Amino acid sequence: MKRIAWFLSVVLLLSNLLGVPAAAASGTVALGIFHPDTGQYRQTQVQTAQLIFDGEPIQSDMPSFILNSRTMVPVRILAERLSAEVLWVPDNQQVIILSEKNTIVLTIGSPVAQVDGVDTTLPDGVSVGLAKYDGVERTLVPLRFVSEQLGAEVTWDNDTYTASVTSPAPSAVYSVTDIAADPASCLVTIATSSRPDCNIKDFGNRVVIDILDAVLTSGMPGSVAVNGSLVKAVRYSQYDQYYKDHARVVRVVLDLTDTASYSDFSFETGDTGLLIRPAESGEAPPVVTPDPSVDYSQFTVVLDPGHGGADCGAIYEGVNEKDINLAVALKVRSLLEQARVNVIMTRDEDVTVGLYTRAPLANDAQADIFVSIHSNASSTSNTVQGIYTCYYADATPGCDLAETLQTAVISSTGAFDRGLQCHPDYVVLRYTKMPAVLIEMGFMSTPAELSCLMDDGYRDSLASGIAGGILNYLSAD
Template sequence: MKRLLSVLLVFIMILGMSVTAFAAKQERTVVEITDGMSGKLQEVYAVNLLMGGRDIYTDVPSLLYTIKGKSRTLVPIRFVVENLGAQIEWDQKNKEATILAEEKTIVLKIDSAKAIVNGKECSLPNGVPAKLLGYQGNYRTMVPLRFIAEQLGMDVNWIQETTTATVDLPKQSITGIEFREYKDVPRVVIKTTGKVKLSPLYLPGSRFGGTDRLILDIPNTNIDINDPSLIKEGSEIKKKVYDMGVMTIRASLFEKSPRNVTRIVIDLALPRGYDVTFDEENNEIKVDFLNTVKSIKMENRNNADAIVIHTDEIPAYNVIDLGDRVVVDILNAKLKFDKNNILVSKNGVKRIRISQFNPDDNYDKDDKIVRVVLDLEKGQSFENIFVEDEGMDILVYVNSKPLQGFSYKKEAVNKSILKLSLEERDMYDEDYNDNNHELLLKVPKDQISLADTTLNIDDSMVKSIAIDDDGKYYHITIRLQDETTYKIKTVDDEKYNIQVEFKNKKIENSRYSGKMVVIDAGHGGKDPGASSSRLKEKHIALDTAQKLNKLLEEAGFSTYMTRADDTYVGLYERAAIANGLNADAFVSVHYNWHPNPKIRGVEVLYNGEDKSRDNKTFARIVKNEMVKGLKAVDHGIHNRPKLVVIRETKMPAILAEMGFMSNAGEEAKIVTESYRQKAAQTLFNGIKRYFDEVLLK
């Protein structure tokens, strides 16, 4: 009997350990791989990979492979092709990969500890060979990173704390910083002694009362600038500009280990798009501050479906009628995403084509233009198209005009503005119903062109806006949220503008006002995360993060989402965003998976090595709220000091696993809107408790 009890105890312990171990696997601390030649399964450490300071994502992760107690980092051979500028030839019969670069020909044979370089045989470091390895059903040829990279003239380093390999061009110096005007566009030029790669990061500080900044991290460089016009302040060099929206340019040595990283910070007077290139002929980094087109989506705006062209600053554009096509040219702009063809087949539009346009005779040859072409369905014409801009967005309406002279825009977490453009001054009546908390505006129909409709706004200031037509007047009923106040001012412009400013006093006076939470929706873009028969982690993590964002805003927190759509953001970049915005807390939202379909429940990961941040208390409080609110199995909190997003952040940070997609019962819940709303609510409850009981105590 005692033996049976001991066996059961060991089994329970192993089962409990397997859950937490797999949570780590999902964040690529430990992964299970299959040897493609022998079929053998084994667990190895996954390795993060930085190339020129940028995170590199691969479907089969880079990993630390050990033979006879000695380890080397193996990377998918595709990384060599896409990032190191080599070509690959594969000999299926002999299981040999040939890597072809300008001056090197490297032959690697699967499972052989020898390599042939330019015809000469040599031993691979530590005897770790090229391998054919599988991860979650994907098989890739994996090659020794340091050996290949150094053969191709790159520098390789290792960050032990986060199991990260860095690959950089040979070390260079930053020798100068200049500001110029080029083609009516502000340009910052950073001079170097040779080719460099860099990682840009834009921080929208103006959203939170500060200034916008463009940060350029240039790895494997030092600063060697001899320019008396630059100001030296401690370890930082500064250039004052205050021209064309650029205020100052600052340079300093940001990191010293394992290789120097120079940080250039460009302080901006207003939000700007940017384009960063490297001029190899002159050894110069060129930063042009021009607009960037970051996405195109179909959205409902101003009570009508619109094709929305999202840009990074107030756009200048031309609209051209080409019969069966409508062209929108965004001027002084750069295309920021890769997709160049979007099928629509809706509202009279067949598809949308996007490209960086080579200027024709209508433009100067050096103009930078993003061209958006709407291919119209048969029977459509330019007369059915209406184009306008709203803030940084260009809106294209087809077959449905928006409310004319009417716009509602949220400008901050506790501020929004309704704007009505009338033909004449003082042609409206105002009333306020205190019982229903409704603002009533009565506007003559001959002063503005609206339509009967109800707009469900549901933000922190306004619940809804209803427009009713009695034949002579439009009655505009604005239902306000609790403790929302309003102020009306009138502005004479080309038309007579009524501007109603709404503020939520509860949010404005909240004890959380000015407290910043960065919300990190896990995975995204080319990184799907875990998946089940009905779900992809990247989608449900984003949906839950968006719901959490709304709850935090309504409570008065300032928030920022590391990604707001299905895009890939590097792990180090996520942490850098939170650090750059000086956030008070960081929450990464994930869903879990396990090969045992019976495993279910929630858990929270944290970095327990940094005692100054008290991550453990944050994790414990949030986990308790998750267990209570979701009535979930409690898998506890776990110290995961090597996870980048919770190690590299400088504020209290956690990674929350909201349930197991691999468990049929839990998947059936996760797939529902109500569960994800409840999951967001539990995260909010935990964050609020942590601020109440710890940070604001």
């Protein structure tokens, strides 16, 4: 008979194992599994599994076990060893796993997970679960799915019922070989020995570029005086201690002049480095012109910036979807309020808002329309582009609103038109009592579109299109 060796937790070991049963010593164990349909735990006999991480057996007060052919493990044990953070959202019965690589959202009882905001079907439909064993309650997740999403490798030994997890290999380190700046053109060049992975941040009077897995070539001076119209100086140094998943990081800081800002620059990554140049001025965003014959003060519009707080949405190149959504929504609010529209925001700062509280907020306010603002992502392509607008069902006011909004936003931005999509499964569309839409403003997974979504001028164009579409719909109404 197959026998599984289980290791007790450190606390139990320090207690000299007094009065404690061995977890799953016989290879099977009875434990309580939570069933969301009844809201109760049901005692179930399960086959246990041994968990080994980077060659070392893992000790736990909750045994790993097999459920529908999938190995379930305590989520915190897995996440901590893969440098991820775990959040539990009780209102939605969701586990959110945050790492520098991606964000995973698992919902109890749901066969679909969200990975960086993209719906992903779980193997065998096995999702996050709750279990009780020997007085301990733990949240468990499917081992292979979560591990592989976090970059780890999983192997399975069927003879011993052992799952072995190998953490991701550290990223290869490359060199920053030169940093130069031209005062006349304000062109900044960062030369690297291979294509850089950069995290670029707006700090008001500074632009900060963190070059991940990189080291400075010895002998570099540490600063460049520029004294140009946009950049006063460029400073750089090794910045190794602040990224837990990247041992070596080079930080480059652009000190800006008093009149310059982040939106004045464009960033181009190539195989040999990063080029920072003044952004082209381009055309001014379209003007939102209210219909003077319409009293817009009679209308109430709810704007819903997607995600927020603990829920970052999609994350690419260190950029959180929640921040893009909020920035555009605030611009839309400003434009609508200029037209005297009564605007309600589901959030106007970086706070967590429950998925199921957004529609009731609009319903309670008896709003005329509801617009949810999101950014998109693809798990399979880094070239897909475009904007689309979602609605609840065909031949409804929501469909008409989606068409009006989509037309205005495409006209304002010049983005690729991906049309309309019917999504009766979206909570914010299903439970709102007024015309409701959800707009996906572009794909963060596509570098070119992410650059646009980070550009303040392009956000102005998005906001003008969304606000203009809303006013057009209210005028026609």
